[in-house]
Amino acid sequence: MTIDREIFVSAPGKVILHGEHAVVHGKVALAVSLNLRTFLRMRPCSNDTVLINLPNINTKRSWGISDLQSLLPAFQLDSAHEPTSPSPESLHILKTFAGFAEGSTDTESLAVLAFLYLYLCICGKDSPCIEMTVWSQLPTGAGLGSSAAYSVCVAASLLTFCGRIADPGNESTEASRWTKPELDLINRWAFQGEKVIHGNPSGVDNAVATWGGVLRYQSGTITPLDRVPKLQIVLTNTRVPRSTKILVAGVKDKLLKFPSIMEPVLESIDAVSQECQRVLEDMVTDMSMDHYFVLEELIDINQHHLNVIGVGHPSLDKLCQVTASHGLHSKLTGSGGGGCAITLLRPDVDPTVVKAAKQELTDCGFMCWETIIGGLGVSAHSPSSLTDSVLEALKSN
Missing domain, CATH: 3.30.230.10 (Ribosomal Protein S5; domain 2)
Structure with missing residues (x-):
């Protein structure tokens, strides 16, 4: 009915x-x-x-x-x-x-x-x-x-x-x-x-x-x-088109060519994911700033990993440089090769810092949204x- x-x-x-x-x-x-x-x-x-x-x-x-x-x-x-x-x-x-x-x-x-x-x-x-x-x-x-x-x-x-x-x-x-x-x-x-x-x-x-x-x-x-906690982020779209299929194939080729090099990198990415999960679960009862600092470190580590496996892009490097100059931490999200990135915003970050970072990213030709992850x-x-x-x-x- x-x-x-x-x-x-x-x-x-x-x-x-x-x-x-x-x-x-x-x-x-x-x-x-x-x-x-x-x-x-x-x-x-x-x-x-x-x-x-x-x-x-x-x-x-x-x-x-x-x-x-x-x-x-x-x-x-x-x-x-x-x-x-x-x-x-x-x-x-x-x-x-x-x-x-x-x-x-x-x-x-x-x-x-x-x-x-x-x-x-x-x-x-x-x-x-x-x-x-x-x-x-x-x-x-x-x-x-x-x-x-x-x-x-x-x-x-x-x-x-x-x-x-x-x-x-x-x-x-x-x-x-x-x-x-x-x-x-x-x-x-x-x-x-x-x-x-x-x-x-x-x-x-x-x-x-x-x-x-x-x-x-x-x-x-x-x-x-x-x-899990809700986290404030800036989402940035570099507007650089990319092919997920080609990027995935590139990672596979590297893994076949250099297994002893690439497999430990993938293991380390896995460890980052599991450590992030542990921190997020701890934050349910303890929203201390120390947890935010760990999340920022994990973001930096994983961004380097993603560059190592070949899915970075100059636009993403520029984005990370801009946000780092404002004391913020960013990584690509998705397949890489352009596309989007996320920037974590700690609760103690001055709104004027966020505004300045977003303006500089916009001046680079990127699109930015200040939003939340972890919601309904x-x-x-x-x-x-x-x-x-x-x-x-x-x-x-």
């Missing part, structure tokens, strides 16, 4: 705190939620259509309910509404239906296909008439989990709208959360959306967007850490709990 009111949902992006590249070789990585979020508004409409509006990528599409229902026989829908993986055949049908060429990998086509797949599989024959708008604070293609935040928002809203999970019914000024079993279902469906977009994702990004906080990932096992995962909101700018973006046509 579908609900008859508009709902607002958000999910966070993610950064890798430690463990980039080493995680590919069985080491520990720590992924953490980033309080730059994707927001979704879904409401019923009355003209037998499904409409999606994605203003970040200038995309607006609509389809008739009867046309969507005609696709259902081609999908192997689970009678218990359990998540099912997209098959090449189902994706081919959706691409043809949406008018996308085979092999299309642009942001618009992937976002639309993920929505259509989740809509058809989650809603099935119920096929509600809905209007959905998604707006994000996250840049796409920056390694910050934008597609996962999108998939989690879509899955959570459709599951709620179709009555598969409870409607949080948020009338307060605070964010509402679903139960753990409901969050698990959201996560598993969002993983299917990520498969549409990425083919063979690790599941880390959608897990972070669902659960929030810090997750430990090793050899396919994802473990949320209990009660997917949440439902009342309109009154959202900022005017978010509401305006979600209600614009």
Whole structure:
């Protein structure tokens, strides 16, 4: 049974705190939620259509309910509404239906296909008439989990709208959360959306967007850490494009060529991740400045490691030099070779220092956000709990 009111949902992006590249070789990585979020508004409409509006990528599409229902026989829908993986055949049908060429990998086509797949599989024959708008604070293609935040928002809203999970019914000024079993279902469906977009994702990004906080990932096992502190950071996008595939292959080549050199470096990255986990867990009961100093040292050590394995870049070197000149500590996050970096802000750092560092980074042509890591995962909101700018973006046509 579908609900008859508009709902607002958000999910966070993610950064890798430690463990980039080493995680590919069985080491520990720590992924953490980033309080730059994707927001979704879904409401019923009355003209037998499904409409999606994605203003970040200038995309607006609509389809008739009867046309969507005609696709259902081609999908192997689970009678218990359990998540099912997209098959090449189902994706081919959706691409043809949406008018996308085979092999299309642009942001618009992937976002639309993920929505259509989740809509058809989650809603099935119920096929509600809905209007959905998604707006994000996250840049796409920056390694910050934008597609996962999108998939989690879509899955959570459709599951709620179709009555598969409870409607949080948020009338307060605070964010509402679903139960753990409901969050698990959201996560598993969002993983299917990520498969549409990425083919063979690790599941880390959608897990972070669902659960929030810090997750430990090793050899396919994802473990949320209990009660971790929120940390203030500056996130910087160098705007230097990079290929994760090429960077991962480069690390593998070095490992094959110099195993006695590279394996100890990967072991050391693993030790950094585990030491960071220990410190974060200690900070739950003791937020002493000593712990922040250790986190800063770990950031510096790991940044050097990442340069050694070949995933640094002159833009990242410049970023680290700028922040170091202001007494701050930075490291790349994600695949490297450009992309993004995080800078830890201790509680005792003077705001004027942060402002000066951000200005100098901006003068280098970089983009900066002062934000938080370790916050809430997917949440439902009342309109009154959202900022005017978010509401305006979600209600614009």
